[in-house]
Amino acid sequence: MNDDPSRRRLGRGLAALIGEIDKPAEPQQPIVQGERKVPIEFIEPNPRNPRRAFGDADLTDLAQSIKEHGIVQPVVVRPSGNTPGRYEIIAGERRWRAAQRAGLIDIPVIVREVNxxxxxELAIIENVQRTDLNPIEEAMGYQQLIDDHSYTQADxxxxxxxxxxxxxxxxxxxKLPDDxxxxxxDGALSAGHARTLVTAQDPTGLAKRIVDEGLSVRQAEALAQQPAETPQEAPAKTQREKDADTVALEKLLTNVTGLKVAINHKQQGGEMRIAYRSLEQLDDLCRRLKT
Incomplete structure (x- = not known):
């Protein structure tokens, strides 16, 4: 864990930046200016915004709502480093885009002096809290903080x-293939489905099967754990059925660990495989083995 004092203040200050806009800023927090109206053409999107996808139908619906009710929550911006009098969006690009469609001349903003x-950080937190990011956008935002600012996963x-x-x-x-x-x-796969594909030997083929057959996450996990078979291996496997004692031992160990256990005998010795579905399960197994 990084012991930088500024890093330790992050969790305490960022929640206030998003939810407590009426409170005065503490000395260690970014300078916050009050709400104001700014001409919409003076505002520009943030090129580092983790959110990349803006659905056309979703923007149309929001634009209609803005026409009827206005923008309920101001867009959070910061002064542009390139042009005086212009602002860069921190959080609220979707509202800004919809406001343009609605024909608004100016929009309410809250200006913040931040690096x-x-x-x-604010863009990621705001979108994650609202579940506006798809899982890939969320991952790319995390990776950008790691690459640009040396964050650890714990940070x-x-x-x-x-x-x-x-x-x-x-x-x-x-790590998943682009397709x-x-x-x-696009929403064809859930994050739960996608996590099972990371370690699959054929993630693209399994992904298509999940979509085509409407498989549940549990069904996808079971398929992802199955080892790939070559045509030469398949007949040999059917000839070597596991004996009753091996099957009983696999069942016993599965019940004890709560994880799928497979035992394979070879001419000399053999191997035992334990399949886990998440890092939490692996951590729990490690704790059990240490006791």
Whole structure:
């Protein structure tokens, strides 16, 4: 864990930045200016915004709501580093885009003096809290904080209010092939499905099967754990059925550990495989083995 004092203040200050806009800023927090109205053409999107997908139908619905009720929550911005009098969005790009569709001339904003790192943190937290990010966007935002600002997974968990294992599992989604990522971004696959594909030998083939057959996460996990068979291996396996004692031992160990246990005998010795579905299960097994 990084002992930088500024890093230890993050979790305490960022929640206030999003939810407690009427409170005065403490000395260690970014400078917060009050709500104001700014011409919409003076506002520009943040190129580092972790959110990339803005559904057309969703923006149309929001634009209609803005026409009827206005923007209920101000857009959070910071002064642009390039042009005086212009602002860069920290949180609320979706509202800004919809306001443009609704034909608004100006929109309410809250101006905050923050650096690049804090602006990215705020953008991720605001979107994660509202579940506006798809899992790939969330993972890319985490990876950007790691690459640009040397965060650890534990640091990220503290800042965004998630467990380290959640951060780790989300980052692992970036290992998926591009076509599988596309299914996840489009909503064809859930994050739970996608996590089972990270270690699958054929993630693309299994992803298509999940979508085509409407498989549950549990069914996908079972398929992902099955070892791939070559045509030459398949007949040999059917000829070597496991004896009753081996099957009984597998069942016993599965019940004791709560994890799928497979025992395979060879000419000399053999192997025992324990399959886990999450880092939490692996941590629990390690704790049991240490006692």
């Amino acid at each position: 690049d790192r804090t602006a990215l 990220l968990g503290q800042v965004i209010g998630k467990s380290r294992s959640h951060v780790a599992n989300t980052l692992r989604l970036l 599988v990522r596309g299914m996840l971004i």
